[in-house]
Structure formats: structure tokens, C-alpha cells
Amino acid sequence: MELTTRMDLTNWLTSQGLTGLSENDLVRGFCERCRAAGLDLSRSLIFIDTLHPIFEGRGFRWNDSETNEADSFEYGPTDQGDAAQNWRRSVFFHMLEHGHDEMLIDLADHPKLGFTMLPELAEKGHRHMVGFVHRFGEAGALGQMDCFYSYWLTRRVEGFNDRELAALRDLVPVLGLVIKSAQQVDIVRTLGRVYLGRDASERVLHGKISRGVTEQINAVLWFSDLRGSTSITESISPDEIIPFLNDYAQAAIDAIHDSGGDVLKLIGDGVLAMFTGENLSHAKRAALRAEHRFRLNMIALNASRGAEGRAVTSAYVGLHVGEVFYGNIGHDDRLDFTVVGPTVNEVSRIASMCRSVDRELLVSAAFRDGLDAAGQHYLVSTGRFALRGIGRAQDLYTLEPAIARDQALAERYERYLKN
Incomplete structure (x- = not known):
């Protein structure tokens, strides 16, 4: 040559x-x-x-x-x-x-x-x-x-x-x-x-890396954490703690990503995610779809872990909607691309309230009100509650309990989620 x-x-x-x-x-x-x-x-x-x-x-x-x-x-x-x-x-x-x-x-x-x-x-x-x-x-x-x-x-x-x-x-x-x-x-x-999430990563790679540069957006927020995780991690061997957390984190993250959401942060056993779009009604339905898939993922996961004699659990999920600031928060040498604002605090408090009312899913009135009539039909009130650190009480809703007992109703709910 x-x-x-x-x-x-x-x-x-x-x-x-x-x-x-x-x-x-x-x-x-x-x-x-x-x-x-x-x-x-x-x-x-x-x-x-x-x-x-x-x-x-x-x-x-x-x-x-x-x-x-x-x-x-x-x-x-x-x-x-x-x-x-x-x-x-x-x-x-x-x-x-x-x-x-x-x-x-x-x-x-x-x-x-x-x-x-x-x-x-x-x-x-x-x-x-x-x-x-x-x-x-x-x-x-x-x-x-x-x-x-x-x-x-x-x-x-x-x-x-x-x-x-x-x-x-x-x-x-x-x-x-x-x-x-x-x-x-x-x-x-x-x-x-x-490490950042899919949407946040693309924004950073397109140059949005300056401290304090944020965007005010409307978003559907998801916060979930595991039921009884503290007592479980204290009772299992140390080399089982990380696999335990990883298994249930994967169940949540797969469900969120498959439904079009973005995982923003892992906080111990907690997951903060958001669903966005021009039509927030569609984003809310996507969040409900993710919650449903999360439950199915955990059923399969608990079956496989249980068969191996390993610890199993369930999870609490809170869903809320509102304005958040989305962007770079922190110091020039250590920034986090995430969401902040009262809505973020509220969704974590809503998830925490699940323990008190013994429900695996709670959604805010703002989340329910933005759904179509069919979607509202599947949510029932659990009452009005004062949330820790939040100045005003909120009405909270959960899935109609009959969905778990009535096969025909459960199938209608699944068809609703798919539309």
C-alpha cells in the first residue's frame, strides 16, 4: 500500500x-x-x-x-x-x-x-x-x-x-x-x-451543567420505599443486604422505565421518579401503569426469592402532581440534576402515610382530579390527613379494594391502563 x-x-x-x-x-x-x-x-x-x-x-x-x-x-x-x-x-x-x-x-x-x-x-x-x-x-x-x-x-x-x-x-x-x-x-x-437518569443525562450532555440553571415544569412524581426494610436488613446476613435492595430497586426501575418515566434518585430503599408530557392526564395514567407493573414485578420476585428461602417484602408508593424546579442544584464542584420544591416534599410524605392507613398506594387529590372519569372511578378516598412538615391537610386516595377481589374489575382496570 x-x-x-x-x-x-x-x-x-x-x-x-x-x-x-x-x-x-x-x-x-x-x-x-x-x-x-x-x-x-x-x-x-x-x-x-x-x-x-x-x-x-x-x-x-x-x-x-x-x-x-x-x-x-x-x-x-x-x-x-x-x-x-x-x-x-x-x-x-x-x-x-x-x-x-x-x-x-x-x-x-x-x-x-x-x-x-x-x-x-x-x-x-x-x-x-x-x-x-x-x-x-x-x-x-x-x-x-x-x-x-x-x-x-x-x-x-x-x-x-x-x-x-x-x-x-x-x-x-x-x-x-x-x-x-x-x-x-x-x-x-x-x-x-x-447515575443521573435518562432524561437528566441527555440534558447534561447537551450542555445544561451550570449551577442554578433550572426549569420550572409540571410533573407527576413517584416516591416509593420498601415495607419493613429496616427490620429486614437487621435480620438478614450482611452479604444479603445489597442483593435484597438491588432486587426490589430493579423491580421498581423496570416498571417506571417501561411505562415511560424517569428515575431521578435512589435514596436508600426509596425511589424518586417523574412522569412528564404535554398531557399530564397521560402522564398520570403512565404512573398508575408503572405502579401496577411494579406490583406484578414484585409478585414474581417474591415467588423466586421465597422459593430460595430469602427475605421478601412489598412496597409503598405515593403519587402526586405539581410544579417542580428541574435542573442543577448544589456546588460548582458537586452538582445534582434533580427536582426540588414543595411537591417533592409532599410526595415523599404521601408515601410515608401509606404505613398509617395500611395502603400500598396513595395518591393526592391533585393527582386524582386530573384523571379522566374512568380513571377517577378506580380511586377511592382514604380520608383527609395532615402530612408531617406540610402546612395544609390533604385528601388522599387509593385503588378501589375490590380490584384485588373481582377478576372482571381487575381486567377492566388493566385495559384502562393500557389505553
Whole structure:
């Protein structure tokens, strides 16, 4: 490959990386341009570790012919089970263990090498491989993201020639830098969603990060906490406390997200969330739908935990509606993107009142009044109550108890929630 062609490929990678081209398109475009320039590639695979609560990293594939393989994939931890064994038998683990940055392999030698993947690659007609490990260094690492791994294959019997290897040595680090940059954007978005919430994360990433910059909005607020969590955590073993909290937090968060809400904050065993939209009546129905799904999630969760002899519980949910300030609160060095205002205080007090009236769901009069007639029909009064720290008493409502006993009524309520 001529020097001018390498420069053209470098410029293409740089420009497309700056525009935000996806990793799949970057890898495909790079490989196709290499082949057009005379570099006899038949397959490539690259992967890079990342920061994600579930996945350890992501990989991307390219082949010179159609396959059933996905162009991209995500992989879990490689330090346990079969994944750990496969990793320890891989070319890349061998390279790391022996300090190699590059390794040339004739696939005809695969029986004596014993690496995973090589027999399958040889069977598909690939003849030679070159593998690279490009290390980032301490300053360039981010969590476990400290290496860019890649291998490149050819079907040519004699393998890559010296000029092709030189081209790959020049170009693959540039591709690695562009892929790393794209992955760091993905990491920022993932961490934002995980730690701030989906809507708050998007607002922060779009530049709303100045202290005191808030927006006054009308929102439906959700506050939930677990029944008897203090006594439960005191009675179970310490190593069971976090799994207990995680299981029930997931039940709530899945229900809220599935219904279109945004989780704003986890406070011990409590969850603060909001539902918004141009039509608050729709947002209220979404909140009721989330509460219903939360109950179903907990039924399934309690069945599985109970079968294992582990602690089970239920939860209280309070729903309210009103104006809140939504934005950056705190100090320049430590901001929280959340909601504040009297409505937030009130919804937490409403949830707390569930214990006193022995109801798992309480909603405010403001929440009920904004529902359509069909929705109001499913809510009944529990009385008027003074809420701790709130200056005025409030009428509170709960689900019609007959819903739990009357199958036909329960089915009508579920149809209402789906509309």
C-alpha cells in the first residue's frame, strides 16, 4: 500500500471519527478501503473493554463474505466460568502474558498452538493471521479500558507481505484511537443514564451543567420505599443486604422505565421518579401503569426469592402532581440534576402515610382530579390527613379494594391502563 493511500485512509478515519460515525461503519469502511487499495484482508475482529454495569466490553467484526455472525457484540466478565477458560486460551491473553504487541500466526499450525478460534478460522479458509495489542498507558486508561485488541486475516497462502504488514502497523493504531474515542462517548452516555437518569443525562450532555440553571415544569412524581426494610436488613446476613435492595430497586426501575418515566434518585430503599408530557392526564395514567407493573414485578420476585428461602417484602408508593424546579442544584464542584420544591416534599410524605392507613398506594387529590372519569372511578378516598412538615391537610386516595377481589374489575382496570 502506497504512502499516499495510507494518508488517505488516515484522513478518512480521522474525519469520520470526528463526525461520530458508528464503530460498525468505521470498521467496515476501513476494511473495504484496505481491500480496494490491494491489502488482501479476509476478516477482522477488534474489541475493547468498556465501563458498563453489565458488559465488560464490545467487539466488532468484518468478513469478506456473508456470515451469520453479528457485526458487533458485547461480552460479559472474562474472569469466571467458561468465559475465563476461553480467554486464557486466546491469542490475546497469550500476547499479554508474554509482553507481545504483535503476533504472526500461520493457521496451519493451529493444532500445536491450542488457541481458541483458530480451528474454526482455518476451516473457513483463512490462512494467516496478524494480531495486535495496543496498550493505552496509565493516563489513557479508563477503568478496564486499557487495551485495543485486533486481529486481521488473509486467505492468501503466503500470508501478508511486508508492505501490507507495514500498512497495518501504521493504520491500526489510528483505527484504535478512533474506536476508543467512540467508546468513550458511549461510556459517558452509559454512566449518565445509570447515575443521573435518562432524561437528566441527555440534558447534561447537551450542555445544561451550570449551577442554578433550572426549569420550572409540571410533573407527576413517584416516591416509593420498601415495607419493613429496616427490620429486614437487621435480620438478614450482611452479604444479603445489597442483593435484597438491588432486587426490589430493579423491580421498581423496570416498571417506571417501561411505562415511560424517569428515575431521578435512589435514596436508600426509596425511589424518586417523574412522569412528564404535554398531557399530564397521560402522564398520570403512565404512573398508575408503572405502579401496577411494579406490583406484578414484585409478585414474581417474591415467588423466586421465597422459593430460595430469602427475605421478601412489598412496597409503598405515593403519587402526586405539581410544579417542580428541574435542573442543577448544589456546588460548582458537586452538582445534582434533580427536582426540588414543595411537591417533592409532599410526595415523599404521601408515601410515608401509606404505613398509617395500611395502603400500598396513595395518591393526592391533585393527582386524582386530573384523571379522566374512568380513571377517577378506580380511586377511592382514604380520608383527609395532615402530612408531617406540610402546612395544609390533604385528601388522599387509593385503588378501589375490590380490584384485588373481582377478576372482571381487575381486567377492566388493566385495559384502562393500557389505553
